[in-house]
Amino acid sequence: MVRPDYRLLPWPASATGLDAPARLRHLVAGALRTGRPLALWREPGAAQPQLLVARSLEATYTGLPPALDDHAPAGFAFFPFRDSDHNPALFLPADVRYDLAQPEAVAVAPAARTLVPNLTAWLALPTPAGLAWHYGTQPAPPTATEAEYTALVRRGVAAIEAREVVKVVSSRAACRPLPSGFDPLAAFADLSEKYPRAFVSLVSVPGVGTWLGASPEVLAEVTADGQFHTMALAGTQPLVPGTRPQDAIWRQKEIEEQALVARYIVSCFKQLRLREYHETGPRTVAAGQLLHLRTDFEVDLQNVPNAAALGTDMLRLLHPTSAVGGMPKTAALDFLRRHEGYDRAYYSGFLGPVNVEAPGIARLFVNLRCLQVRATEVILYAGTGLTVDSDPAREWQETEMKMQTVGAVLN
Numbered sequence: 001m002v003r004p005d006y007r008l009l010p011w012p013a014s015a016t017g018l019d020a021p022a023r024l025r026h027l028v029a030g031a032l033r034t035g036r037p038l039a040l041w042r043e044p045g046a047a048q049p050q051l052l053v054a055r056s057l058e059a060t061y062t063g064l065p066p067a068l069d070d071h072a073p074a075g076f077a078f079f080p081f082r083d084s085d086h087n088p089a090l091f092l093p094a095d096v097r098y099d100l101a102q103p104e105a106v107a108v109a110p111a112a113r114t115l116v117p118n119l120t121a122w123l124a125l126p127t128p129a130g131l132a133w134h135y136g137t138q139p140a141p142p143t144a145t146e147a148e149y150t151a152l153v154r155r156g157v158a159a160i161e162a163r164e165v166v167k168v169v170s171s172r173a174a175c176r177p178l179p180s181g182f183d184p185l186a187a188f189a190d191l192s193e194k195y196p197r198a199f200v201s202l203v204s205v206p207g208v209g210t211w212l213g214a215s216p217e218v219l220a221e222v223t224a225d226g227q228f229h230t231m232a233l234a235g236t237q238p239l240v241p242g243t244r245p246q247d248a249i250w251r252q253k254e255i256e257e258q259a260l261v262a263r264y265i266v267s268c269f270k271q272l273r274l275r276e277y278h279e280t281g282p283r284t285v286a287a288g289q290l291l292h293l294r295t296d297f298e299v300d301l302q303n304v305p306n307a308a309a310l311g312t313d314m315l316r317l318l319h320p321t322s323a324v325g326g327m328p329k330t331a332a333l334d335f336l337r338r339h340e341g342y343d344r345a346y347y348s349g350f351l352g353p354v355n356v357e358a359p360g361i362a363r364l365f366v367n368l369r370c371l372q373v374r375a376t377e378v379i380l381y382a383g384t385g386l387t388v389d390s391d392p393a394r395e396w397q398e399t400e401m402k403m404q405t406v407g408a409v410l411n
């Protein structure tokens with residue numbers, strides 16, 4: 001749905017022969033060529049993706065997590081694990097929108113009216129073959145060998161045994177050569193097809209880089225019918241071909257790990273003095289080739305005092321959740337800062353549209369199962385929740401499996 005104050009730019013006659021994906025490529029090329037940030041995403045279960053182009057890099061800098069109420073600005077949040085000068089918190093204003101479900105026109109927000117002549121010129125150009133993706137200016141992160149990662153896991157387990165933390169989620173980066181002719185737009189389409197229930201995203205921002213992902217995890221969602229939704233997702237095992245998720249058997253370790261995440265969410269509700277919420281699960285869900293335990297939490301915003309602030313307040317309490325940091329939060333984040341040995345950047349941050357479809361609709365996901373595209377290499381990221389029973393070799397295996405979700409597009 002396009003909001004009434006947007007101006008609709010029809011495609012010129014020269015675009016008549018172009019289908020919606022070709023038009024998408026065309027717009028992406030224009031945004032990249034003119035140094036503009038963009039976000040392309042496909043919501044879980046949706047048939048078509050949507051593109052948003054911000055009018056300028058400067059307009060995307062924001063110091064805070066986005067507000068989740070119907071008066072808040074419309075845009076796409078791209079938030080790092082830890083906000084810093086290297087990894088700024090971004091909010092791409094919804095200046096130019098292209099919804100592939102409505103491929104006949106491009107919508108331009110009132111704040112970006114001055115772009116109309118430039119946009120009209122882009123639309124009339126021939127579709128370019130190569131695209132100039134934005135690359136990050138930070139060096140590639142150090143990657144951990146199996147020996148280094150298992151040492152980190154042992155350290156984490158020791159910190160749990162010493163009661164410094166109850167749970168900590170360690171992670172690592174891995175580097176692969178960029179396959180020749182790698183096309184992020186084709187990879188995005190591939191992920192959308194492979195993972196129909198994931199939140200599939202491709203974000204490209206000057207200086208920050210190009211990130212591609214297929215996330216299974218909702219961080220905070222506010223829906224058209226006035227519901228707030230979040231989830232506790234944790235515990236991992238491979239989906240054995242020919243078996244059903246609901247028949248999976250879980251070990252005590254995963255059950256406890258996931259219960260901690262659920263308890264953390266409940267503690268956030270308690271801090272906001274919210275008692276009226278529905279909790280469903282835990283149940284087993286599939287995410288690509290993996291199974292996880294998931295508990296869903298729903299709040300009917302019609303039934304709570306101060307409903308307008310609830311989404312915003314919850315988001316600020318939730319990030320980073322114990323599914324990606326640990327518990328207690330400060331001690332776990334401190335452990336990671338001291339021992340993890342690399343910069344997570346936007347991995348395990350969050351991303352998604354706020355008030356884009358309509359005021360009051362926001363869908364933010366944890367940035368998991370993602371990779372960063374660089375000029376000659378690709379960086380994959382994955383983590384694992386540690387408990388006192390963690391086996392280092394298994395945790396390494398789990399990061400390998402998690403990297404295969406998005407890594408499938410490199411084969």
Ligand SMILES: C=C(O[C@@H]1C=C(C(=O)O)C=C[C@H]1O)C(=O)O
Pocket residue numbers: 169171217233234235236292323324368369381382383384385386402
């Ligand atoms: C940290 C990741 O995933 C998180 C950790 C999980 C676990 O420890 O079992 C499962 C799902 C996610 O909440 C990741 O995918 O990198």
